[in-house]
Amino acid sequence: MLLVYNSWHETEFERWLSDHNVPYPTPADRKELENLVKSNWQSKTSSPYSDWEPTQLQSFLKSKGHAIKKGTESNKESLVVQVKGYWTESADAASNAYKSVQDWIFDGWTDSQLKAFLDKNKIPVPQPRKRDTLIAAARQNYESIAKKVGETAHYPGNWLYESWSESELKEFLDERGVPVPQPSTRDKLIASVRRNSRLASLNLKESAASASASAKAAKESLSDAVFDAWSDSQIKEWADKNGIQVPQGSKRNELLALARKHRDSLSGDNVVSSASSAIGAATTRAGNEFAKATDDAALKSEDAFNTAVGTWSDSRLKAFLDARGVPVPQGGKKDELIAQVRLHKHKAASGWSAWTFDTWTTENLKKWLLTQNNKAASKAGASREDLLKQAQDSYAKASKSGGSNYASVTSYLAAATDAAKDSTFDTWSESELKSYLDSYGIPNYQGSTINELRALARRNSNYFRYGSSTPQGTLFARLQNGAQWFLDQFKIGAASGRSEAGYQGEKAADAIKEGATAATNRAGEGAQKAGDKVKEEL
DSSP, X not given: OOOTTTTOOHHHHHHHHHHTTOOOOSSOOHHHHHHHHHHHHIIIIIOGGGXXXXXXXXXXXXXXXXXXXXXXXXXXXXXXXXXXXXXXXXXXXXXXXXXXXXXXXXXXXXXXXXXXXXXXXXXXXXXSOOHHHHHHXXXXXHHHHHHHTTOOTTTTOGGGGTTOOHHHHHHHHHHTTOOOOSSOOHHHHHHHHHHHHHHHHHHHHHHHHHHHHHHHHXXXXXXXXXXXXXXXXXXXXXXXXXXXXXXTTOOHHHHHHHHHHTGGGGGGXXXXXXXXXXXXXHHHHHHHHHHHHHHHHHXXXXXHHHHHHTTSOHHHHHHHHHTTXXXXXXXXXXXXXXXXXXXXXXXXXXXXXXXXXXXXXHHHHHHHHHHTTOGGXXXXXXXXXXXXXXXXXXXXXXXXXXXXXXXXXXXXXXXXXXXXXXXXXXXXXXHHHHHHHHTTTOOTTTTOOXXXXXXXXXXXXXXXXXXXXXXXXXXXXXXXXXXXXXXXXXXXXXXXXXXXXXXXXXHHHHXXXXXXXXXXXXXXXXXXXXXXXXXXXX
């Protein structure tokens, strides 16, 4: 049996294994590498959710409109089983996709990224440079570009993303609900983008199909509402004009059934033409506003981030910049610090810092201090605040001294941080949560419940670690918002059509409302299939 990776180069085997965190021996011959890929292909390609974190699994289930089984919210094994039940792509389809990666790998690129890629490789694109022509040019020239630069094309290397900035790489992951490795490097970011591009492409196509289906459903609902609003004589008049025979003595239900059966003849009737025009106008308006609606949702996310960091303390703002290698303005005013943080909202954290410890539990801090032979770990009655200060001081000393001591510190941090979950604050006391929020300069928690404090702590922690988008704040939620806008435009068109055709009435309004609600539900169910996020947030 010829497998899609049989023709891969050794470097592509190594790249795929590295991207999917599968250890491989070095040096290794081709057969060893191929066998490793073969033994991991099914789980990594056909059921990628097996490697997802609980938050991603939860987000996927929510996006499908399915409730998470009570008591399994943090049980990864149970969540994986639940996700598997709603996974739709077959193993063959997932595998066959890698026969031609150019067919999908560009789907998530922005127009400017496509233009930069084509310009860099001197590929001419006919004017006007619309998205369809840009993607077509990238796909058609993909293999020749790879050959020209001396690179492989079956499972592409970093060359494909040379024109992307690190912020663009992180933004791609943020928008799709993919947790960004923290701290990160350019190579890690590219590996994560490459690993998630196939799923991102599927989600985008599913969302687009859902929006199209929702528009069709809304139009059909509107047509039903038009007929329902007509009097018996109007239906008969319309039937006569369109050559439709109406049996003598037909009751209203029979007239409505006859009208719906021949609804495709609507365009031939002047009585309804004004309503049809309204539908067309609504469709055009919805098309123009669809992108705006998704962008509006993105702006709301950005505004939430901007509002949050506007309340942060100077020390927290500086720490955000330090963690990303951004020079902190000397003697800079708070407004300047806030501006810098907002400017670098999509920049990934580039290294460890003393702030790494600030979400650790008391127990984890004690374990860390024990590895450093720090007596504070065994001190009776030591508060979390005291332990945190000791941990940060210990890290600062190791960082200054460097060498093997610092190497062991960063190794421990990598393991501990990798194991950290979104339940970080669940075991914290009220006083610990308030102390943590104090470090952000957030005093607005008087009268808050402990769950509200945890939510506030988690929100600001996510902003600090990930920037403007949390791992669950996804592009697909924005697409769903766009679908809702599309349906709203149909409802506007319906109202306009009733007015122009002269048959306003409560019955028509109710019918349209019910039809639009049903269509909205279908839109929600379809658009949510895109989750990712991803990504809480598809």
